[in-house]
Amino acid sequence: MTDTASHRRPTIMEVARLAEVSHQTVSRYFRAPDGLKPATKARVQAAVDQLNYRPNLVARSMRTRRTGRLAVVVPTLAYSPARMLAGASAAAHAAGYALEVLALEGGAEERTERVAELADSGQVDGIVSFAPVLASLELQASSGTPIVASADFDDEMRGIGELADASALVDLIRGLAERGHRRFLHITGDLQFASARARRDTYLETVASLGLESTGVIEGDWSAESGMAAVRGLPEHDRATAVMAANDLVAAGAIRAAMDRGWRVPDDLSVTGWDDQQLGRLMSPALTSVEVDLEGLGSRAMTRLITALRGERAPTEAQQIHRVIWRESTGPAPD
Amino acid sequence: MTDTASHRRPTIMEVARLAEVSHQTVSRYFRAPDGLKPATKARVQAAVDQLNYRPNLVARSMRTRRTGRLAVVVPTLAYSPARMLAGASAAAHAAGYALEVLALEGGAEERTERVAELADSGQVDGIVSFAPVLASLELQASSGTPIVASADFDDEMRGIGELADASALVDLIRGLAERGHRRFLHITGDLQFASARARRDTYLETVASLGLESTGVIEGDWSAESGMAAVRGLPEHDRATAVMAANDLVAAGAIRAAMDRGWRVPDDLSVTGWDDQQLGRLMSPALTSVEVDLEGLGSRAMTRLITALRGERAPTEAQQIHRVIWRESTGPAPD
C-alpha cells in the first residue's frame, strides 16, 4: 500500500524507470527471462515486486494479435451439460489456453451472427460451438479465427451430430429381443430435436430389420408427463411388452404410470431410458439406460479446435460415446 | 469476397479511406451515429458494409479501459450447477455485459491467485466468484476491478454462505413432528463441505430445541452408497421413524436399502432428501425434498457485481432460496 499516489495500475514504463532499464528489457523479462543478465533480471524482478506489476493482457493481445483464450458457445446455460464443458475445459487447459464459456440465447441465425461478432472481435483465438451455427461460418476465415462448430446440439441443447447417433437403440432392441420381447413401443422426445428424430427413426428401422413388431410410436416431449400419458393410453391387452423411452425422465414417467395401472416392471413391462441420470439407478426398479460420454465429446471438440489453431489437420476418428447399461427395469418378456 | 488481396481484417483507417472521411468520423459512426450528417453516415455505412468491417474490441478496450465483459469463476465445471450460471448470465446480459465463465481448478489459494491475475489483466470489468477466494481479495481495488466473491460454494461446489443456509431443515423436522415423528436420524454429506456441516448442526439443534430425539448422526459422503450403508446398519427395532438425508442421492440410497429390508416407505420409515432433483419426484415413493433457487442465487450475485460497477451500494436483502416440497416419501409416523 505504498503507492497511495497513483490509483492506476503500473505500466511497463514505470517498472522500467524504477529498475533503471528500458521498457523493452522489462518486456523481455516476461517473455524470455533467460536472455537477461542475472543482475539485470534481479533489478527488474525487484521493481516488478515493489510495484506489484502485472502485464496488461489487453495491450499484449493487441500487439501480438493473440489472446490465449478460446471460447465455447452453448445455446443456453439452462440445459448445458456441465460434464461436457468439463471435458472441453480440461483439453483447453492442457494446451495452455484459458477457456471462456459463452451462453448465447436465441435461434441459429441470431447465434451465428453473434459468433461471427465474437470471432471478429479479436477477443478469442478460436471458438468451439456446441450450438449449431450456420454452416457458412465454419472454417470461414474471414477474421482468421478458427471456428469449430460441433454440431452436436440443436437449439435446446439436445443432441444432433455425434450425440444424435442413436445406434445404442439397436443394442437395446437386440438385447430385449434376446430376452424374448417381440412387441415394442417407442415414446419419443420432442420431435423438433434432431436426437429425438434420430431415435425414432433408428427404432423403426431396427424393429423392422429384426423382424419384430412395433405397436406404435407415441410422440412425447422429453417430460415425465408425456411418458405417463403414453402408458396411460395403452390398451389392457395385446400391448407392447417393452417400452423404449426417449430419455430417463420419460421412462420414469412411463414406469410410474405402469405401476399405477397395476403392471409390474419388468415382469409385465420392460422400460428403457436414455442419459443414465444418477438417480435412475436408484429407482425401483433401477432404470436400464444409455450412458453418454459427454466429457469425451467436449474434449474431442476442443482438441479439434486446438489442432486447427496449430494448422494441423486432425484425423476425425469416430468414437463410441454411447453404452447401454442394463438394470432392473428390463427383463424377460412375459409369456 | 472482393478483398482477395488483404488477408487481414479491415481497420478503421481503411474504412475511412474508402468512405473518404477521417477515421474519427468512422469511430463516431459506431459510438454516436446521431451526431453525423445523414449523407456522411450513409457513406460510412456503405464502406463498412463493403469491407465487412467490425471494430476490433481489443483495441477499443485498450483505449477505453473498459471491456464490457464480466467473469464468473466456478471451482470446477464438473459440479457446477448450470442453473446458477443461467441466472447470472441473464442478469449480466440484461445489463449489457457479455459473460465469461471461468473454471478454475485447484484450491482456494491457487484460485485466489488466478482470480487476481484475471482482475489485473484488464480483460474483464468485474468478477463474480462462486468459488471462495481469500477474503483479502474481495473489494480490494488494487486493479480497480471489482470482485464479488459469492462465497456460496466451497471447493467442490457445495454450498456455503447463502447455500449453506440449512434452515429448511427446521421446516422439514417441524413438518415431520406434526406428522407424529419423534425419533430422527440424519445421514450427512461429506463433512468437508460447509453445507454438510450446516445441515448436521441445524439438525441437531432443531431436534434438541423441539424436544425430539435423535437416534444418531451417520456420516456419509453425498453418495447413494452411503445412504444405503447407513440404513443397512440400523437396528430392527427401536429405530428412528424419519431419516433426513443430506441430499437426494443419499435419500434414494436410504429408501432402496429400507425396501431391501422389507420396510415400507413412508409407512415404516419416512425419508427426506435435498436438492429436488428431477427424477426424485418420479421415484416410488416420490421423494420429499428441498428445492433450491439456484437461478436466484446466480442472478443476485451478478446484480451485486453490476451495482458495484456502477458505484452504487446495493442493499443486501436476504432472500428465501430454499423451499420444502412434501411428497410421498414422508408420511405419518408408525404407531
Added chain:
DNA sequence: CTTCACTTAGTGATCGATCACTTCGCTGGG
C-alpha cells in the same frame, strides 16, 4: 591490437481504436 561473432540492452515504430482539441463551414444578428 584488431577483428569478428555473440550476447545484452536501448530506440522508435506499431497494433487499432478513442479522446481532447482544433478547424471548417454555415447561419443569422447587429
Added chain:
DNA sequence: CCCAGCGAAGTGATCGATCACTAAGTGAAG
C-alpha cells in the same frame, strides 16, 4: 458586411504492450 455561435468533421496524441532494428559491451581467435 463582419463576426459570434454552433454543429460537423479532422488532426494528432494516447492507451500499454511487443516487434524490428540498432548500438554497445564482451571475449576469443587471428
